[in-house]
Amino acid sequence: MSVGAARAFPAWATSGTGGAAAKGAVLSGDLIQLNVAQGHFGVGGKSRHAISVNGSVPAPLIRLKEGQNVRIAVTNHLREDTSIHWHGLLVPFQMDGVPGVSFPGIGPGETFTYEFPVRQAGSYWYHSHSGMQEAMGLYGPIIIDPAADDPVSHDREHVIVLADWSPVHPHMLLKRLKQMGGYYNMQRQTMAGLLAGRDQSLKERIDWGGMRMDPTDISDISAAAYRYLVNGHGPDENWTGLFAPGERVRLRIINASAMTNFNVRLPGLPMTVVQCDGQDVQPVETDEFQIGIAETYDVIVQPEKAAAYALIAEAIDRSGLVRATLAPRPGMVAPIPPLRPRPLLGMKDMGMDMSGMNHGEGHAMRMTMRDPSVAPQVDMGAGVATLSPMPVDRTGERPTGLEEVDHRVLTYADLKSLTPNADHRAPSRSIDIHLTANMERYMWSFDGVKLSDGADPIPFRHGERVRVTLINDTMMPHPIHLHGHFFELEIGQGVHNPRKHTVNVLPGGKVSFHLTADALGDWAFHCHMLMHMHSGMMRVVTVRHAEDGA
Structure with a gap:
């Protein structure tokens, strides 16, 4: 079968739509x-x-209406189990689609019918939660129209689904990472970079080498293995969405990647963010934003000229990018900017903000970072190489690789919910959860314990209000997703703190959110970097009535 004959796109993903x-x-x-x-x-x-849905990759667009009841019959024609999780949708836990947590999965030849009320509006997506089928094509978008008038006025909309794709099977990608954590990092520092002053100084290299850290280790899998996609199209295929000059165009941008966080911009065209993770936010204009895996952002653009505009999604390690085009007619192209220089991680990314410290203090900090006694509440086994001694709230900081660009960059601190949050109670208790790893051995966990090693569930009482703090003890950002709930980021906006289902925790950073545990059942809680989840960075959250016990 030729490559051309193998392609089957659903109508929403067809170029020139x-x-x-x-x-x-x-x-x-x-x-x-x-x-x-x-x-x-x-x-x-x-x-x-690949794994297709209704014969296509990506999967079909599902469009629902807030307030309706829907039945979705999923038939498995594979020779292995499958499943579908409705990412961000508030559904009964039996309908959440996580094998071993909320249901057994869908066996070969079986049909499982998901049935649930549609309780929300916004931009969402769906994907397999079985094996690594998500990385093999089983993902698609969901749009839910509001029951009342849409607060976001627009003349036209396009769904933009970002993804990564490799001709190498994802199980082989993971095997190679376990053999050598930096297997796909082709951007390591060189002697030429040292002499040219582009990279770290010799002293910095010696210090980082002593801690067995690599400041270029930003993405586990780079463009050395991946092609980046927009709606199933590679950069050379130039997926194109049409507009008429002067229209308000809504772009529903979904990061359905397995392992890639993207920096998104439209050079020459400002974006107004109006929704995040399906939740309406007060409009905020920006020139670029980082979208973590599994996040969604809706933006409004209003091109006045009958010209082509490039939509650029650049991998955060800057090893590659994918472009699409917005244009008044098919066949138009816009210039593709060159890849920007790859970023380097710094001391803050290790949870060691050295500003204001003298050399001796910095040396002591490096030593305690490798001392298991500094955090006895975390299981310091072989799976935990480091703990951040000084993690800081980085929600107001520009994310990885965008610290120095000369235009506006969205941060979480810029987001405010459009309407006040429903639960104004102060949390009755607080819990800390460490995001832990031994990156050299490619071991990932929460609090030092992998799910497969018998990690205990994280228990909540139904209706309780809890402050959860995620502490990133690794040098990579982690998009952390909680099933069945939204939470409010603690960023100082009071009742207008933004509601999210996935939050990207920057390296050496911490994020606090307030959670109302209002959904009874068992729920997955995990890093949405697929290979981190499969390597152990996942737990189960239980929500029970108080009288039901733990």
Whole structure:
């Protein structure tokens, strides 16, 4: 089968589309049928086995209405179990689609019918929670229209699904990472970089080498293995969405990648962020934002000229990018900017903000970082190489790689919910959760314990209000997702703190959020970097009535 013959796009993902509402672009109604089956997918001249939904990769767009009840029948035509998780949707836990947590999974030849009320509006997505099927093509967008008037006025909309794709099977990618954590890092520092003054000084290299740290280790898997996609199209294929000059165009941007955080911009065209993780926010204009894996951002752009504009999604390690185009007619192209210099991690990314310290204090800090006695509440086994001695709240800081760009960059601190949050209670208790790893051995965990090693569930009482603090003891950002709930980031906006289901915790940073445990059941809680989750960075959250016990 040729690469060209292997491609099958759903209508919403076809290049040159007039918008996501185009006739035939969606699955909707009270009963929807999804068929999961073997397929192929090719990009950049290489094709391999994929998993398709209704014959296509990416999967069909599902469009629902807030307030409706929906039944989605999923039939498994594979020779292995499958599942679908409705990412960000508030559903009964039995319908959440996580094998071993909320249901057994869907066996070969079986049909499972998900049935749930649609309790919200916004931009979401769905994906497999079985094996690594998500990385093999089983992902697609969900749009839910509000029951009342949409607070976001727009003339046209496009769904923009970002993804990464490799001709190498994801299990092989993971095997290589376990053999050598930096297997796909082709951007290490060189002697030429040292002499040219582009990289760390010799002393800095010696200090970092003594701690067995690599300041270029930003993404586990880079463009050395991945092609980056917009709606299933590679950068050379130039996916194009149409507009008429002067229109307010809504872009529903979803990061469905397995392992890639992206920096997103449209050179020459400002973006107004109006929604994050499906939740309306007070409009805020920016020129670039970082979208963590599994996050969604809705933005409004208003191109006045009949010109082509490039939509650029650059991997945060700057090893590669994917572009799409907004244009008044098909065939137009906009200049593709060159890749920007790759960033280097610093002391703050290790949880060691050295500003104001003398040399002796800094030396002591490096030593305690490797001393298991500094944090006895965390299991310092072989799976934990470091703990951040001075983690700081970085929600107001520009994210990795965007610290020095000369235009506006969105931070979490810029986000305010459009309407006041429903629960104004102060939390009755607080818990800390450490994001831990031995990156050299490619071991990932929460609080030093992998899920497969018998990690205890994290218990909540139904209806209680809890302050949760995530502390990143690693040198990578982690997009942490809690199923079945939204939480409010603690960023000083009071009742307008933004509501999210996924939060990207910067290296050496910490993020606090307030959670109302209002959804009974067992819920997955994990890093959404697929290979981190599969390597142990996952727990189960239980929500029980007080009288039901632990």
